[in-house]
Amino acid sequence: MNCRARRKSRSVFVRVDFLSLADAVDLQVQCKHAHWNVKGPNFIALQVLFDQVNEDVEDYIAPFAERAAQPGGAANSRGRVVTTRSHLSENGAHGITESDHVTTLASALASFGKLTRQAIEKSNELSDFVNADICTEMHDTSIASGTGK
Numbered sequence: 066m067n068c069r070a071r072r073k074s075r076s077v078f079v080r081v082d083f084l085s086l087a088d089a090v091d092l093q094v095q096c097k098h099a100h101w102n103v104k105g106p107n108f109i110a111l112q113v114l115f116d117q118v119n120e121d122v123e124d125y126i127a128p129f130a131e132r133a134a135q136p137g138g139a140a141n142s143r144g145r146v147v148t149t150r151s152h153l154s155e156n157g158a159h160g161i162t163e164s165d166h167v168t169t170l171a172s173a174l175a176s177f178g179k180l181t182r183q184a185i186e187k188s189n190e191l192s193d194f195v196n197a198d199i200c201t202e203m204h205d206t207s208i209a210s211g212t213g214k
Contacts, residue, residue, distance in 0.1 A: 085184050085200065086129040086140060087150035092177050093122045095153070099170045105163040115170065125203045132196060152180050178204060 096119035103111045130140035153176050181204045188197035 085181070085196075086126065086133055087147045088152055088177055088180050089122055089126045089129055090147045091151035091153045092173055093119055093126065094147075095170060095173050096122060099166040103163055103166045107163050111163055111166065115166075118170070118174070125199075128199050132199060153177060 096115050100112050100115040100119065103115070105111075133140045153173050181200050185197050185200045185204065188194070188200060
């Protein structure tokens with residue numbers, strides 16, 4: 066592979082990783098939003114659930130960030146950047162009901178799973194098997210599938 070092709074390939078790898086990083090950070094923020102704002106008779110159980118999901122998401126932020134920074138990129142996860150780069154829908158649950166938060170977070174998890182599958186496919190197309198493995202590992206967990214452990 067010539068130098069120009071390698072640079073282009075690295076640029077695409079960084080882009081794939083950065084988009085995954087923005088989506089993961091956005092999902093983590095949505096988990097915390099649900100945790101802080103849930104109210105109702107099941108709020109303690111839901112807070113525990115939302116914290117568990119948040120911790121699982123947090124486990125994948127570092128590998129995405131480190132991977133994005135490796136080929137000369139930067140792991141930019143500042144709030145303004147994440148909101149413009151994330152593919153997840155905005156968390157609109159300003160919520161009054163527990164079901165608002167559960168539904169909104171479940172939708173975000175489903176979207177995140179779909180985006181993760183797309184990142185796996187794109188990484189494999191680009192022969193970036195390291196990124197594909199990171200995404201596959203994440204997809205096979207409860208975070209991407211939304212099914213629980």
